[in-house]
Amino acid sequence: MTDTRTRILDLAEKLTQTKGFKEFSYLDLAADIGVKSSSIHYHFKAKADLALALVKRHRYRLDEVYARFDRDLVTPQERLRAVLAHFKEYIVDDRICMCGMMAAEFESINPGVRRELVHYFRDFQDWLAKQFSQLGHANPPTVGLQFLSALEGSLLLVRLEGDASVVDHALDGFVTR
């Protein structure tokens, strides 16, 4: 059985991706996990602490994903396609990018979490730039930003029509050209 702390993080991540971080309560978490809300406070004293743990874990995991792709996949095209597939897995559960959601909630997020968010997107863009650099693009950071923007934007839009191909079409051209 997974420990409570991890189960809290997993559920909080899912709820952030679907509803937003401000849109669930410790009571929601407690009810779903099967404990009392005071137990959630034991693991994460304030909700801001939960937010920080959430983004830090997410950054750490993304680093692992990059490392795995860099190690196991040969061409930049393969790696870009793999990242796209990774985000497309969210769609079936009506999730979007957790950090994209938090970016929308940016104004009500505290400085420590903001800093982590900034780093998340910088790391992401840097990794993307590296791939486009290997593909011989003239301006890799810009193309990385374009990929990132199109990805975040299309994840925002995909739930409205309920058609996952929106993401494919929005990113069309980046992995083939």
Place this chain on the structure above:
Amino acid sequence: MTDTRTRILDLAEKLTQTKGFKEFSYLDLAADIGVKSSSIHYHFKAKADLALALVKRHRYRLDEVYARFDRDLVTPQERLRAVLAHFKEYIVDDRICMCGMMAAEFESINPGVRRELVHYFRDFQDWLAKQFSQLGHANPPTVGLQFLSALEGSLLLVRLEGDASVVDHALDGFVTR
């Protein structure tokens, strides 16, 4: 002096663009406008009514913007640049696209408002497709979606770095190629 109803809508729109629709209360609106929250309820009985009025007014206004651009501007490039400039005006106030924000909050939004949101983005994409069609693109709807995704995504990201050029770079290529 602007009537109270309009002042409520203006303030609610601004707060939705910065914090999100679920992140402000009737108390917030009341305090800023200088009335009591019961007066806000007089104009918009439930908060869902306010959401609907907000998106409907926004759609109506966007239609007017399209019409003005179609009438006053000659080339598709000029019109695309004008739309981009329109959204870039938000950035100085840390606003993002109101409907983009609501798209992030999609899961906690009621069916009537969802429908309006869907129509907003369809109209936007259709208008964009028309411009790209005139520019001779092979697949105008797809390019319209790419423009829209990159716009929404970059508006999400622009507040993290506080650098407005993010939007320009993310949309680079669409108006020049």
Place this chain on the structure above:
DNA sequence: GTCTATAGGCAGATAGAC
């Protein structure tokens, strides 16, 4: 670690006077 109990505050919403 998890529980019971509780505090203090703010949310959306309504009734009825002016």
Place this chain on the structure above:
DNA sequence: GTCTATCTGCCTATAGAC
């Protein structure tokens, strides 16, 4: 149209027992 007063419910958070 705007007010006062009020209801109910949920929120984050804490104290202290087991």
